[in-house]
Amino acid sequence: MAPATPFSCSKQIAVAGGHARLVRPPACVLPRLRQRRPTRIFAASGNTATADSKANLRNLTYDLSEASASNGESQTKPIKVAVSGAAGQISNHLLFMLASGQVFGPNAPIILQLLGSERSINAIEGVSMELEDSLYPLLREIKMGIDPIEVFEDADWALLIGAKPRSKGMERADLLDVNGRVFAEQGRALNEVASRDVKVVVVGNPCNTNALIAMENAPDLPPKNFSALTRLDQNRARFQLAVKAGVPFDKVSRVAVWGNHSTTQVPDWVNARIGDTPASKVIDDEAWFKEDFTPKVATRGASVIQKWGRSSGASTAGSIADHVRSLIQPTPEGDCFSMAISTDGNPYGIADGLFYSMPCTSTGNGDYDIVPGFEVDEWLSSKMKASEEELIREKECVAHLIGLEGAACAITEDTMLPGEN
Secondary structure, three states, rough: OOOOOOEEEEEEEEEOOOOEEEEEEEEEEOOOOOOOOOEEEEEEEOOOOOOOOOOOOOEOOOOOOHHHHHHOOOOOOEEEEEEEEOHHHHHHHHHHHHOOOOOOOOOOEEEEEEEEOOOOOOHHHHHHHHHHHOOOOOOEEEEEOOOOHHOOOOOEEEEEEEOOOOOOOOOOHHHHHHHHHHHHHHHHHHHOOOOOOOOOEEEEOOOHHHHHHHHHHOOOOOOOHHHOHHHHHHHHHEEEEEEEEOOOOHHEEEEEEOOOOOOOEHHHHOOOOEEEHHHHOHHHHHHHHHHHHHHHHHHHHHHHHHHHHHOOHHHHHHHHHHHHHHHHHOOOOOOOEEEEEOOOOOOOOOOOOOOEEEEOOOOOOOOOEEEEOOOOOHHHHHHHHHHHHHHHHHHHHHOOOOOOOOOOOOOOOOOOOOOOO
């Protein structure tokens, strides 16, 4: 007998000439898990129950034919954006940025495809209600569900935010395994149903190794399409340099973050510039860079928690938006952005087979290039090597999830960022 499954509710709203009208009443539906069990819809208001292959998705579908003609909007194909962890604090900020056009631009309609869990699906329902009530003209459709095979279908972008938080007494190796299994499943789902050019941004921690797991479980997708978020670290580093130098943050450029998104991360002040001048010449204080700047960036999340009592939700959402925009907009001349990417063939001698944050540029077509020629002095090299070694150890702990044999997990030190574990 198939196990009992939770249900969510479904409705459709059509917009014609700018006026909303309900085109069918709410329906409560059971989720579909491919061919593993039969699918049924229990429709409200006396409607007959029918089979539906999309039964675990709640859809808000908009008829654009009249509305688009009335407001002169171009018939641009909507961008399908899948978001996991859609009921969480980060998503509660990010989804509204996506729907309002702050990420993909004012002329880019989007479809939101929201992945949750049995426990969070009702909360996602509430988020979708707020999105509906906000009347974002670019928001064409909302789908939600608990099966990544359903939610990731034809996705152009996958923002993988959801991850299991660390419970009391849990070893970091155990957390790597638990979350690794989640990202292995999501990688397989993306491989099966997403767009062949889907761009995948992994946020759930430990994000570098989770990105590696997702990529290795999606062999039919280009490895370059996978990245992990270190943009918040870059933004934090950029702000600290601006404050110390007494300049607006937009005067600070070429700020890279190397390595793992952990306390071993390496915010790069050696290659940073303030205006047209190296940061190390504007801020002539090497001790500050090594003893204050570097640890302050790495522990900024803990400082937020100490003051506010919660982790960095809004700034993380903003950094995800920055990450995406950096891939769809040309990088300003002489600048760079940071994200964790596959190290295969990199110009800095980092071991292949990892996801490691490096400086990148983009022409705005969704692709990127690693910036060559950054100066790596002795101090920077030693820090970069320590972060590399940590990522190698993490990889060994998840070897069973990426098809490797014979590796032993030897994680002994806790380097998870405070508030992100």
